[in-house]
Amino acid sequence: MKKLMLAGLALILSLSAQAQENEKVDTLNAAIIRTDKAKREARTQTSIQKLDSRQLKRGFALLGSPDLVKTLQTLPGVASGTELTSGLFVRGGDGSDNLFLLDGVPLYQVSHVIGLFSSFNTDIIEEVDFYKGGFPARYGGRLSSVVDVSVKDGDFLKWKGTAALGLIDGRFQIEGPLIKNKTSINFGVRRTWLDIIKGIATPFVLARNPESEDMLASTHYDFGDFNLKLVHILGPTSKLSLSAYYGQDLMTAKMKMSEEYEDGSSSANNMNERIKWGNALVSLKWNRYWLENGWSTESKLYYTNYSSDIFSRMEMIEKNLYEDGSMMNTSLDLEERNFTRIHDFGFDSDWFKEIVFLHKIRMGIGGVTHFYDPYRYMDLIVKVNGKTSYKENTNSSLSYIGGELGLYIEDEMNFWDWLDVNIGLRNTSFFTEGKAYNRLEPRMAVKAALGSKLSLKASYAAMNQFAHLVSACYIDLPTSMWMPSTSRVKPMHADQFVLGADFRPNKNWRFDLETFYKSLTHLYEYNGMNSFLPALDAWESDYQEGKGRAYGAELSVEYSDTHLFAAIYYTLSRSERFYPSYYYSWFPDRNDNLHKLSLNATYRFNAKFELYANWTYRTGQRITGASAVIWGEDGVIDYVYDMPNSYHLPDYHRLDLGFNWHRKLRSGHIRTLNISVYNAYNRLNPIFGTVEADGNKVKGMAIGIIPIIPTFSYSWKF
Amino acid sequence: MKKLLYIVAALFLLTACEYEFDVTSPVGETRMFVESISGITGAKSYINVKKAVPVGQAKSDGSSYSLESFTLTQDGKELALTKEGTEGTFSYVPEAIPGSRLELRLKARGMEEIRASSLMPAPIELEDVKCEPMEDRLYWDLSFKSEAQNLLLFIDDDHFHWFNIYSIAENSMLEALASQLKTVNWLVEDLNYSYVMIDKESIQENSHLIFGSSAATGKIRLHLISLSDEAYGYLNARYNRDNNFMALLGLSPPNFAYSNVENGFGVFSATTESVFEITIE
Structure with missing residues (x-):
């Protein structure tokens, strides 16, 4: 009994100490949170969706991995483009006009496996702010959306983490105090198993199909990334954070072919291909809150880099034996490399103060130097009987330096307790060789509360973009290159107006309706021919200028209680383009999906089980086909093209299902089994389509290739 | 379990699927099609006149049409049109006068009159x-x-x-x-x-x-x-x-x-x- 009492006392003391420690940390965190207050959203904000890590993990996990971009694709106003890719076409945007920020630092390339996975490891994400319009003045540099991803600080008290195995990748995350209550670390790493699976599967495949040995042995694919965040508490009101990210995809292929002929001649080919692309970034951030005057700051220095490197080498050897007995040996050695890179050095300093309760001022300055330096080379040597008969070496490279300086101020005001107004102004100057652009971007947002449940809102934002993704193909490939605005290629510009209403009848329901109109000018599309590599010396002349407009309405209805979260997201919108070199008038954008509907539901039965379902429907993608045909006696003799993107592929719809089974162990660790089914009713949604004649009829033929994909993942939270 | 694997494998085998869908052209009605670039084939130029049927409509009356009027002018002066051997092909001989305007007007029965014009460009020096x-x-x-x-x-x-x-x-x-x-x-x-x-x-x-x-x-x-x-x-x-x-x-x-x-x-x-x-x- 005495032992029991002592044990009880020890337990109470330990809990009390823990509580005190927690309180201390809470106070500390409160101070830190206070310094982060500037991050909180203004009451006037329109067109924003906030997601936390729980929401990201609650949704569908493609191939066992929760995915940020795929979650965003379900939201209203967002078109996803080609199935399974990481396309994010926001309110008529073109996909390269989204600003992805990882702890405030731009990330230029956000996908692995050519769009199958996004670059963000959901285990390290604290929250995501996704803006489609009404952009606060602190954001600039992209036209259509801002995806602001915050990495969570590591725990200051105890070590914990997550390990997860997905169908083709694995994740590991660990966080904890390096110095208790002072310094924490959060580290996450992901890597694909594809190469390991291939290694395991190869003997089985070879046993059944020995002919596939060359193919299996010669191809390799892997991707991986890691995130690191170190936070050091400098004092009760300041902290220092170091964030780093590195992600890379690597694909290699080798091919050997040789043949010997009866006459003694022979030929042999060797080919090596290597494609490597990815991002790296590092930032150092300082947060400080001054109790005495109420100012707080978040200032940082950063470096970000995106590069892709495509290398190929081909060797061909031919031995020809002639009738007179002479032999001719011909060899060809061709080496090619295409390298593209953008890397930035930058700083930002944001300042925030609540002057009086009516005014919240936020202002800042940011500067960045962009370096763009793509290059290519080709080395060709042809030898006959060991003597060089032809030699060609070509190099081409470009080098631009772009300087960008942004200044902004925002003032959030409240009048009569029911009217909130946020007025902001941003000025961005961009300098590149021989050219300087200065752009003033007014921002305004108003929200009027009509009672406690209903509010009306409106916003206007002007945005400019000085970075252009020169891409020869709509698919997100490492052959694309980022280039700056130049004297010939002007900065892209967007104006967006939003009107909306928000109705919250009670704590369970939320209704949100927004209408928008967006106009886009100085849009560019690369129009080089039949090559995945945009020509370096002709990229400006092959860039076609046009404009765009998009308008529509978005409705969100959400219900949540302790067990159920359900949401209906509907979008009715139009997106159009005008490129004089393609067509004399406005024509539909390829991502012009008139209707888009998402139905999401997650039901939590108890602490152990949750079930989720997501049904997506949208009007089919646009394709270009002949508008008229000229008939001859034997059928069609010519096709006549008129308006681009004139046809819709069949409508797209898909159901995803899944469940999570959580099991809490005695140690307190939680194990979660996730089983998901992508495209549960196996609808092969069309990806490509053609319009062609078949006898006396012209018809559309669509091709769908993505079937039902069952997946699982197993995670262990410790 | 084995059966389940077979089912999953069978589903994957069914991956590629091609199917037909309806196409209705945004161009509502049949229109005339002309194709002529004068000077590209030497002094004698050609014009092809055909009928273009919107996609989605039946082949119906095929390629036949009936011309009600057809004139070509150069700076307002009518050019002589000669019917060539191939159905719907005519020839004409414009003068090589840079800056002159070539104009076309053509009306086929049951269709709207079509018009087009072009300036003869300056020669390359x-x-x-x-x-x-x-x-x-x-x-x-x-x-x-x-x-x-x-x-x-x-x-x-x-x-x-x-x-x-x-x-x-x-x-x-x-x-x-x-x-x-x-x-x-x-x-x-x-x-x-x-x-x-x-x-x-x-x-x-x-x-x-x-x-x-x-x-x-x-x-x-x-x-x-x-x-x-x-x-x-x-x-x-x-x-x-x-x-x-x-x-x-x-x-x-x-x-x-x-x-x-x-x-x-x-x-x-x-x-x-x-x-x-x-x-x-």
Whole structure:
């Protein structure tokens, strides 16, 4: 009994100490949170969706991995483009006009496996702010959306983490105090198993199909990334954070072919291909809150880099034996490399103060130097009987330096307790060789509360973009290159107006309706021919200028209680383009999906089980086909093209299902089994389509290739 | 378990699926189609007149149509039209007057009257032509007198032998892959004319065009055909339609459509040809 009492006392003391420690940390965190207050959203904000890590993990996990971009694709106003890719076409945007920020630092390339996975490891994400319009003045540099991803600080008290195995990748995350209550670390790493699976599967495949040995042995694919965040508490009101990210995809292929002929001649080919692309970034951030005057700051220095490197080498050897007995040996050695890179050095300093309760001022300055330096080379040597008969070496490279300086101020005001107004102004100057652009971007947002449940809102934002993704193909490939605005290629510009209403009848329901109109000018599309590599010396002349407009309405209805979260997201919108070199008038954008509907539901039965379902429907993608045909006696003799993107592929719809089974162990660790089914009713949604004649009829033929994909993942939270 | 695996495997085997869908053209009614680029085939020019039926409509009456009126004018003066052997093909002979306006009006029964016009462009004038034999090629360097124009180019000799033209020489092989020379074919009366089309953007800033051609000796002729905006727009769209497989698959911008024909389809436009004769020793 005495032992029991002592044990009880020890337990109470330990809990009390823990509580005190927690309180201390809470106070500390409160101070830190206070310094982060500037991050909180203004009451006037329109067109924003906030997601936390729980929401990201609650949704569908493609191939066992929760995915940020795929979650965003379900939201209203967002078109996803080609199935399974990481396309994010926001309110008529073109996909390269989204600003992805990882702890405030731009990330230029956000996908692995050519769009199958996004670059963000959901285990390290604290929250995501996704803006489609009404952009606060602190954001600039992209036209259509801002995806602001915050990495969570590591725990200051105890070590914990997550390990997860997905169908083709694995994740590991660990966080904890390096110095208790002072310094924490959060580290996450992901890597694909594809190469390991291939290694395991190869003997089985070879046993059944020995002919596939060359193919299996010669191809390799892997991707991986890691995130690191170190936070050091400098004092009760300041902290220092170091964030780093590195992600890379690597694909290699080798091919050997040789043949010997009866006459003694022979030929042999060797080919090596290597494609490597990815991002790296590092930032150092300082947060400080001054109790005495109420100012707080978040200032940082950063470096970000995106590069892709495509290398190929081909060797061909031919031995020809002639009738007179002479032999001719011909060899060809061709080496090619295409390298593209953008890397930035930058700083930002944001300042925030609540002057009086009516005014919240936020202002800042940011500067960045962009370096763009793509290059290519080709080395060709042809030898006959060991003597060089032809030699060609070509190099081409470009080098631009772009300087960008942004200044902004925002003032959030409240009048009569029911009217909130946020007025902001941003000025961005961009300098590149021989050219300087200065752009003033007014921002305004108003929200009027009509009672406690209903509010009306409106916003206007002007945005400019000085970075252009020169891409020869709509698919997100490492052959694309980022280039700056130049004297010939002007900065892209967007104006967006939003009107909306928000109705919250009670704590369970939320209704949100927004209408928008967006106009886009100085849009560019690369129009080089039949090559995945945009020509370096002709990229400006092959860039076609046009404009765009998009308008529509978005409705969100959400219900949540302790067990159920359900949401209906509907979008009715139009997106159009005008490129004089393609067509004399406005024509539909390829991502012009008139209707888009998402139905999401997650039901939590108890602490152990949750079930989720997501049904997506949208009007089919646009394709270009002949508008008229000229008939001859034997059928069609010519096709006549008129308006681009004139046809819709069949409508797209898909159901995803899944469940999570959580099991809490005695140690307190939680194990979660996730089983998901992508495209549960196996609808092969069309990806490509053609319009062609078949006898006396012209018809559309669509091709769908993505079937039902069952997946699982197993995670262990410790 | 084994059965389950078989089912999953079977589902994956069913991955690729092709199916038909309805297409209804945004063009509601049947329209006339004309195709003529004067000067591209020498002094005698041709015009093809056909009927274009919107996609989604039945073949119905096929290719037949009945013309109610058809006039071509040059600066208001009517040009004589001659019916050629191929159904729907006519010829006419415009005068080579740069800056003159060619106009077309055509009415077929049951369809709206179509109209089109084009200005005959200024001829290409060269400051200098350099042609040097090097190894197995001729290397050409043309210096333009005036601003660069979109042009068609071909080289032949007295025996009408056409020479191959190679990529702009200063570019590397990789660059050449990315910006291949555009070969444009023009079919008239079963004769196929072939040209290389040079965009004015490809002509270097100091108005130089550098390219290679197959080797030759003796008298050879360099033909430079300046294109009106309409002719270039149409030829470029046709080239894209026939060659840009990425755009056909929907993977890159679909710039296949060009027409300057009001209420109809096709092109009615003009070119001006300049010929430079050179003797290679």
